[in-house]
Amino acid sequence: MNQACRATYSISQTLVDCSKCGHLLDIAYDWSRIPVPGSMRQFESRWSSRRNPLDFSGVWRFRELLPFAKDEQIVTIGEGQTILQSSAGVGKYAGFQSGKLLLQYEGLNPSGSFKDNGMTAASTHAHMVGAKVAACASTGNTSASLAIYSSTTRLFETIVFIGSGKISFGKLSQALDYGAKTLQIQGDFDDALRQVRDVCAARGIYLCNSVNPFRLEGQKSIMFRVLEGLNWEVPDWIVVPGGNLGNSSAFGKAFTELKELGLINRIPRLAVINASGSNTLYQLFEQHKLRWNGGRLDEAKIITDKFFTQMDADNRRASTLATAIEINRPVNLLKCLRALEVCDGVVREVSDELILEAKAQIGAGGFGCEPASAASVAGAKLLREQGVISPSDRVVCILTGHQLKDPTATVAYHSVDPARLSAAAATEDDAYATMLRKAGVTQTPAANRPIVVENKFESIMALLDRIGC
Numbered sequence: 001m002n003q004a005c006r007a008t009y010s011i012s013q014t015l016v017d018c019s020k021c022g023h024l025l026d027i028a029y030d031w032s033r034i035p036v037p038g039s040m041r042q043f044e045s046r047w048s049s050r051r052n053p054l055d056f057s058g059v060w061r062f063r064e065l066l067p068f069a070k071d072e073q074i075v076t077i078g079e080g081q082t083i084l085q086s087s088a089g090v091g092k093y094a095g096f097q098s099g100k101l102l103l104q105y106e107g108l109n110p111s112g113s114f115k116d117n118g119m120t121a122a123s124t125h126a127h128m129v130g131a132k133v134a135a136c137a138s139t140g141n142t143s144a145s146l147a148i149y150s151s152t153t154r155l156f157e158t159i160v161f162i163g164s165g166k167i168s169f170g171k172l173s174q175a176l177d178y179g180a181k182t183l184q185i186q187g188d189f190d191d192a193l194r195q196v197r198d199v200c201a202a203r204g205i206y207l208c209n210s211v212n213p214f215r216l217e218g219q220k221s222i223m224f225r226v227l228e229g230l231n232w233e234v235p236d237w238i239v240v241p242g243g244n245l246g247n248s249s250a251f252g253k254a255f256t257e258l259k260e261l262g263l264i265n266r267i268p269r270l271a272v273i274n275a276s277g278s279n280t281l282y283q284l285f286e287q288h289k290l291r292w293n294g295g296r297l298d299e300a301k302i303i304t305d306k307f308f309t310q311m312d313a314d315n316r317r318a319s320t321l322a323t324a325i326e327i328n329r330p331v332n333l334l335k336c337l338r339a340l341e342v343c344d345g346v347v348r349e350v351s352d353e354l355i356l357e358a359k360a361q362i363g364a365g366g367f368g369c370e371p372a373s374a375a376s377v378a379g380a381k382l383l384r385e386q387g388v389i390s391p392s393d394r395v396v397c398i399l400t401g402h403q404l405k406d407p408t409a410t411v412a413y414h415s416v417d418p419a420r421l422s423a424a425a426a427t428e429d430d431a432y433a434t435m436l437r438k439a440g441v442t443q444t445p446a447a448n449r450p451i452v453v454e455n456k457f458e459s460i461m462a463l464l465d466r467i468g469c
């Protein structure tokens, strides 16, 4: 169903936008015809039948809440084995009372990012409609995820479109290793997405970006697991990085439906965090006051058209070391506005310097994540400092991707000589310093620098004395 004009289409069609109004489609259920459990606790009991792949999956364990496929149609590779955890160090860093900040660690998915939650659902629909080829544009994790579903299940071939230059090696290596046909477009992610949408439409290829509404159905399960981790209590805040805004949109839809079904009694607040180098949502929501406005989007259209026209005229391109959210034209913008309305949400931007600092704190707290994921903790810290979130609020930050996705950013942060971060000390041959300086990083207070020592027993012993080990 379409979110604005309420046109409906059959589940057997392969569409992403409405042919009448051009907005993205939503999956809508007639809950009166579907058996819905009386309480969320019933899903927990499935832990005891984990030999059934559908009960093992952290997505399909909740299949009554995304009931678009028959059991035998479902494509699963055991995604969503992720849990809510706490880290005293990270909570303290962000300014929270003990135990109040929780981390939903989605890096533990089969391909190392939350994308698997959505890709299992998109793969299921691709299977339902008999697709032979699937494609996506990607800053890296979507392609890694689609590629693993394709290579594991052999149900379809995969083509991934990536931009040039920015993709991290951890992610590129996955697409190549899993055997996806990989097209490197001479452009950025926004260009690659535009191309793949046209190519898929022209060739009848199944499109797996988050314009695909089935992706969002799967990603709702991240919130189901958060609630499960809290013994079915609703937290005060969900904090999530914002890129193409599929996650934030899915979270809003999850809470709307749970409330409608009487399975929760209130909805948490939502904070979406942009990197300052790709802050379209922040600018539109916080500065231009763009709102969902109950679905009356005439004014929104005027504001966004003007914004994107100006962006193109200025040739403004997204730029952040948090490459997974380096996106200037978020496709789920309107759905995200709806989520922000339902969840009484806020949007913030954080600098690459603060993202990398938060990332190092998350690492020191026992959780590895990639830069984009750390925007959530950096954002929670900022909202705490601004007094929007109180130290006693129960806050869940989503760690969207695994640390090993982007080791370059990690090694650069920890090993760069801080003296080289000032423009005066710049030398072109220092690749890490150049990379960080370009991202506006001027200091690395959370760095754990490797110590160079002579290849001599006495020198090593003297060093250990000096550092008190």
Ligand SMILES: *Cc1c(COP(=O)(O)O)cnc(C)c1O
Binding pocket: 113, 114, 115, 141, 142, 210, 241, 242, 243, 244, 245, 246, 247, 248, 324, 325, 370, 372, 373, 400, 401, 402
């Ligand atoms: C895709 C991705 C994001 C952005 O999520 P959206 O749903 O596009 O907003 C954030 N972090 C990581 C690690 C990602 O892979």
Ligand SMILES: [Zn+2]
Binding pocket: 002, 004, 005, 006, 007, 018, 019, 020, 021, 022, 023
């Ligand atoms: Zn429509």
